[in-house]
Amino acid sequence: MSTDAPKPATSPFRPHFYVLDLLSHLVAGGISSRRFLELCLCTVSITFPLYTYSGSGLYRKFFFPAMDTATVGMANSSSSSSSSCFKNTVPYPNPTTRLRRPSFTFFRPVKSDLNSSSPVIRISGNPRSTFSCTAVTITPSLTSDHHLSAIAKLQSLASEFKSISEPIDRVKRLLNYANLLPVFEDSMKITANRVMGCTAQVWLDVRMDADGKMRFLADSDSEITKGFCSCLISVLDGATPEEVLGLKTEDLGDLNVAGLHGGKVDSRVNTWHNVLISMQKRTKVLVAEREGKSVGEPFPSMVITAEGIGAKGSFAEAQARYLFPDDAKVQELANLLKEKQIGVVAHFYMDPEVQGVLTSAQKLWPHIHISDSLVMADSAVSMAKAGCKFVTVLGVDFMSENVRAILDQAGFPEVGVYRMSDEQIGCSLADAASSPAYMDYLSGASTSSPSLHVIYINTSLETKAHAHELVPTITCTSSNVVQTILQAFAEVPNLNVWYGPDSYMGANIVELFQQMTLMTDEEIAKIHPDHSRNSIKALLPRLHYFQDGTCVVHHLFGHEVVEKINDMYCDAFLTAHFEVPGEMFSLAMEAKRRGMGVVGSTKNILDFIKNRVQEALDRNVDDHLQFVLGTESGMVTSIVAAVRQLLCCPESSSRESKVSVEIVFPVSSDSVTTTSPSSSTSLSLGELNVSVIPGVTSGEGCSLHGGCASCPYMKMNSLTSLLKVCNNLPLGKDGLIRYEAGRFNARTPKGKLIADVGCEPILHMRHYQATKRLPEKLIGQILNNGRSL
Numbered sequence: 001m002s003t004d005a006p007k008p009a010t011s012p013f014r015p016h017f018y019v020l021d022l023l024s025h026l027v028a029g030g031i032s033s034r035r036f037l038e039l040c041l042c043t044v045s046i047t048f049p050l051y052t053y054s055g056s057g058l059y060r061k062f063f064f065p066a067m068d069t070a071t072v073g074m075a076n077s078s079s080s081s082s083s084s085c086f087k088n089t090v091p092y093p094n095p096t097t098r099l100r101r102p103s104f105t106f107f108r109p110v111k112s113d114l115n116s117s118s119p120v121i122r123i124s125g126n127p128r129s130t131f132s133c134t135a136v137t138i139t140p141s142l143t144s145d146h147h148l149s150a151i152a153k154l155q156s157l158a159s160e161f162k163s164i165s166e167p168i169d170r171v172k173r174l175l176n177y178a179n180l181l182p183v184f185e186d187s188m189k190i191t192a193n194r195v196m197g198c199t200a201q202v203w204l205d206v207r208m209d210a211d212g213k214m215r216f217l218a219d220s221d222s223e224i225t226k227g228f229c230s231c232l233i234s235v236l237d238g239a240t241p242e243e244v245l246g247l248k249t250e251d252l253g254d255l256n257v258a259g260l261h262g263g264k265v266d267s268r269v270n271t272w273h274n275v276l277i278s279m280q281k282r283t284k285v286l287v288a289e290r291e292g293k294s295v296g297e298p299f300p301s302m303v304i305t306a307e308g309i310g311a312k313g314s315f316a317e318a319q320a321r322y323l324f325p326d327d328a329k330v331q332e333l334a335n336l337l338k339e340k341q342i343g344v345v346a347h348f349y350m351d352p353e354v355q356g357v358l359t360s361a362q363k364l365w366p367h368i369h370i371s372d373s374l375v376m377a378d379s380a381v382s383m384a385k386a387g388c389k390f391v392t393v394l395g396v397d398f399m400s401e402n403v404r405a406i407l408d409q410a411g412f413p414e415v416g417v418y419r420m421s422d423e424q425i426g427c428s429l430a431d432a433a434s435s436p437a438y439m440d441y442l443s444g445a446s447t448s449s450p451s452l453h454v455i456y457i458n459t460s461l462e463t464k465a466h467a468h469e470l471v472p473t474i475t476c477t478s479s480n481v482v483q484t485i486l487q488a489f490a491e492v493p494n495l496n497v498w499y500g501p502d503s504y505m506g507a508n509i510v511e512l513f514q515q516m517t518l519m520t521d522e523e524i525a526k527i528h529p530d531h532s533r534n535s536i537k538a539l540l541p542r543l544h545y546f547q548d549g550t551c552v553v554h555h556l557f558g559h560e561v562v563e564k565i566n567d568m569y570c571d572a573f574l575t576a577h578f579e580v581p582g583e584m585f586s587l588a589m590e591a592k593r594r595g596m597g598v599v600g601s602t603k604n605i606l607d608f609i610k611n612r613v614q615e616a617l618d619r620n621v622d623d624h625l626q627f628v629l630g631t632e633s634g635m636v637t638s639i640v641a642a643v644r645q646l647l648c649c650p651e652s653s654s655r656e657s658k659v660s661v662e663i664v665f666p667v668s669s670d671s672v673t674t675t676s677p678s679s680s681t682s683l684s685l686g687e688l689n690v691s692v693i694p695g696v697t698s699g700e701g702c703s704l705h706g707g708c709a710s711c712p713y714m715k716m717n718s719l720t721s722l723l724k725v726c727n728n729l730p731l732g733k734d735g736l737i738r739y740e741a742g743r744f745n746a747r748t749p750k751g752k753l754i755a756d757v758g759c760e761p762i763l764h765m766r767h768y769q770a771t772k773r774l775p776e777k778l779i780g781q782i783l784n785n786g787r788s789l
Contacts, residue, residue, distance in 0.1 A: 150243040153235040154251060174227035181230045184219030191624050196571055197274040197596040200225040201621055204275065206282035208290065213238050214283055218275065228271045236279060244283045249273040249594065273594035278571045296568055299628075301664040304640055306647040315665055319633065322356035323640055329357050329719070334364035336726040343367040343383030344722075345376040345403065346394035348602045349553075349632040349711050354394065354719040359641050370638055372602045373399050373457055374477045377406035384412040390729055392418045393741065394717040396427040400741035401461045405759050408743070416729070420721040422738035425713050429579075432549030433459040433467075433501040441546050442470045445498040449785045452488050452778075454481065454499045455761060458551075465748050465758035471498060472781035474774070475765040478578035479601035482509060483528065484768060489539045490530035491774050492782055499545040504554065505578045506545025508585040508599075513540055515589070550579075553632050553711045557584035561666045569628050569664060573597065573612060575605040576630035584630055602635060609639055609661075613646050616659045626662040633665050633710045 148156075164170045188205055195202040200222035207215045216237050218229035236244050252272045288295045300313025302320055311320040337344065346358055348370060355370065362368045367388055369379035373395065380391045380403045391407070393400040397419065404417045419425060432438060433455070445451050453471040455464060456478075467473045476484045485497055499506045513536055516524055521532045554577055562583040565574070574597040576588035591597025598608035609627055616623045629635060643661050646652060652659075728736050744754035767775040 150235050150239045150247060151251070154247070157231055157235060171224070174231070175223055176227075177230040177234075178223045178226035181219060181226050181233075182217065184217055188217070189219070191622055194623065195275050195278045196573065196625065197594065198225065198271050200271075201619075202229065202271070202275060204229075204278050204282070206279060206286065208241070208283075208286045212240065212290070214241055214244050214279075214286075216279060225271050229275055232272070232275055232279070241283050241287045245280050247276060247280075249276060249590070252276065270595040274571070274596060277594075277596075281568075281571045284567060296564060298568060299564070299664050299666050301626075301662050302636060302640070304643045304647065304661045304663070305658070306644075306653065309640065313665075315633075315667060319352050319636055319665075322352040323637065325353070325356045325360055327360075330360040330364070333357055333719075333723065333726070334361045336723070337361070337365045337367070340726060340729050341387060341389045342726055342729065343380065343386075343388035343391045344369070344394065345379050345383075345391060346370045346717070347376065347396075347399060347634075347714065348372060348606075348638055349634040349714040350394045350717045351715050351719070352634060352637055354717060354722060355634060355637040357719055358394075359637055372477070372479075373402070374479075374601075375603075377403045380407055380415075380417070381410045381412065384410070384415045388415065390416045390418065392420070392722060392725055394420055394722065396425045396430070396713050397741075398427060398430045398458060398460045401744075402457075402762070404741040404743060405461055405755050406762070408755065409759055409763075416733070417741040418725050418729075418736060418739050419741055420717040420725065420739070423716070425716050427458060427713055428552045429456065429458045429502055429549055430460050430463070432546075433463045435548075437548055438463075438501055438546060439466070439470075441500065442467055442498065445471045445496070445544070446785075448496045450492055450494065450782045451496045451498060451785075452492070452782050454484060454488070454497055456481070456500070456502050456505065457762075457765075459501065461744060461758035462746075462754050463758075464761050465744075465752075465754040468757055468761055469748050469750055469752075472778060473761040473764075474768065474778060475761040477601055477765075478505065479604050480765070480769065481505070481578065482512065484765070485509065485543070486528040486531055487768065487772070488774060489535070489542075490528065491779060494542070495539075495782070496542045497539075497544065499543070501546045501549035502551065502579050503545065503547050503549050504551075504581050504585070506547075507582055508578060508580075510540070510543060510545065511582065511585065512589070513543065554579040555581065557581055557630055557666065559583055562587055565628055565666065569626070571596075572626040572628050572664065573609075574628050574630065575608060577602065577605070577632075580630055588630060602631060605629075605631060605635065606638060606642060610642050610646065613643055613659065613661055617646060617652050617655065617657075620655050620657045622658050624660045624662065626664060628664045628666060630666065632714070634714060636663055636665070639663055 161170055161173065164173060184203060184205070189203050193203045193205055195204050198220075200220050202220045202225055203218060205217040209215050214236065216233045218226075218233060220226045220229060236247070249272075285295055298312070300311070300316035302316045303310040303312070309320055309323060311317040336342070344358060344367065346355065346369070350370075358368050358370060367383045367386060369376070369383075371379065376393065376395065376399055380393075383391055384407060391403060393403050400417055400419045407413070407415055407417065442453060445453060451471050453467055453473040454476050455467055455473050457475050464473060464475065474484060474488075481499070485499070488497060489495055499509065516527070516536045517533055517540075519533065524531050524533060524536065557576070557580040565584075565587060574588050574591040576584050576597070576599050578585075578600055580588070585599060588597045588599045592599060598604055612625060612627075616625055629639075640663075647659060647661075725736060725739055733740075744758070746754050748754055748757050764775050764778045767773075767778075
């Protein structure tokens, strides 16, 4: 042992626990309890130096050095392989240590005539661990044997806790682990060292030693969480980077340490997972630095605080410019809307310039609503009831069609509905659903009975009408599609469900149900009370989805973007729309399982971010939350407005803590183009100089084809168009004929009005949302193979 190792410091630790632990090891190895007591009497004192830390990393050593006149000294014990205490331990570093080593004396000194020739005892399962009366080396399960792989240590740790039957005893063992954590200096408790996603505060320090092994330090303001961290460190400290990166969160499944029930279980599991993910992310960075590689160019992002907004990257800077619009523009629009009684319904994905103005104008005119597509029509009805004579729709054409049809259904045919362009404002999903291939898909569905067509709301009224005459149809959104399908299977025996047109969402639904087959019946019941593992397995062969429809925006969240998120943002909160490709969906679902992600609609994403920010404020500690925005970049305006409202409310302002929120925009390489080296917005990708390109209406920093999650169709909704429409109403509306959302006077093949038949699937959905049951009319249509239509 190095002579310049620091002197042990005492710690309030319970020594009897480890004597009992040693006894269990000895008995497992064939040693009687009587022989164990004899061994204890051989030992004059027992000292436990636990952790030391140097510039090269964290070291642990457990040993029982014999003292006084009992036996031969330490020097003699080192000459015998059978009696060496230190053969399996890592030597202490010579540099000045930064942390104390707690030690404990367990027994009073006892005289003994035994010498170094005392017999050696080997513990079963670890033939290299030896015991003698002169020097006893202990490696209890809470220590790290650096000769074992990380997986072997993890298995040993899992076995240790599995062997403890009583939940309270598992908690006690975990608290004992917490006592083993070395001191984490206050100077290291900074925001950069925080682990996101944990209910308690957790700090993590990661380093690589001179031998290329990973060294970890951690601390928490929760004793239970400290125990978790101590367990993980016992497994991974001193491991190779490959071992650290090779460990999966599912490998921690057997560590049901707390033995608690209810919501606490999820938060405990999240701690294991989120600390591990942070360890892996920081390990990747250190490996890249050692190999002289770049960790990669970060995605653009926007940082929101109570004091203001900061932008990182030209794309984020372009977005941020419109968050605080010119007051004169805001006042001009608000005056027009108020004077002419015009309501505005707008989608989250619209152009950031007009969205910024509308967000500010909401304070001056209440009939402005920004939402997802489902709520837009409902908001239009509310505006009509409040006296609005016109409603302008900022979205794509199927949204204005729905608004027109729902207003007519609600008894407001006199309220005019206007689009923002005299050209078609399309949608790749709506186009896919109106294709001959989709009609062929439904024709095949019509031959199977009973069948239900679940159609995504992002389709035209005409498509809904034609589909409903082929197969009984109900509309869905990204937030209710899973519940709609499960309810349909629960109510109609042997049902076939045909989903479309979004292929990615269809594949994600199937993947979700496949994951549910691995859940318990109790877990499934929380999702839908009428289902179990058997029912989910039974429905999967009868669930079909269209294979050839995608959203041009969400299509970009494929392999390239996912790989970069994995490398650089794996410890961040991850949000993803249900329309993203499978790679992004799987990544977001994994994050969701550990409380770090959400998959769903735009509203689900916004609510998730708001909830996490509120939780951080309630903790009243300095914090930085990072969210990867896995949907259209236009969402950021509503996100910023909601987050700023939380950060700047009087209650938050009175707190001393500072919370910052970072929104990250994933940008694929498709969103940039070759440009001149002199461009002020250029950046470097390898040897190629590229620049972020303005979008359709310019300014938002996105390519024309939406490669950076910016919809080119939504960008046709400009502030100029909105002002033009408003200025020409009502007297100049003859000049706005091409802007008006017309009614469908055409008829279906069965001779019914498209508007009437196309609205019925929407009304079926509204009935389900209100009652959580399918309407009887729809069930009748299903059982009669659509003959009642």
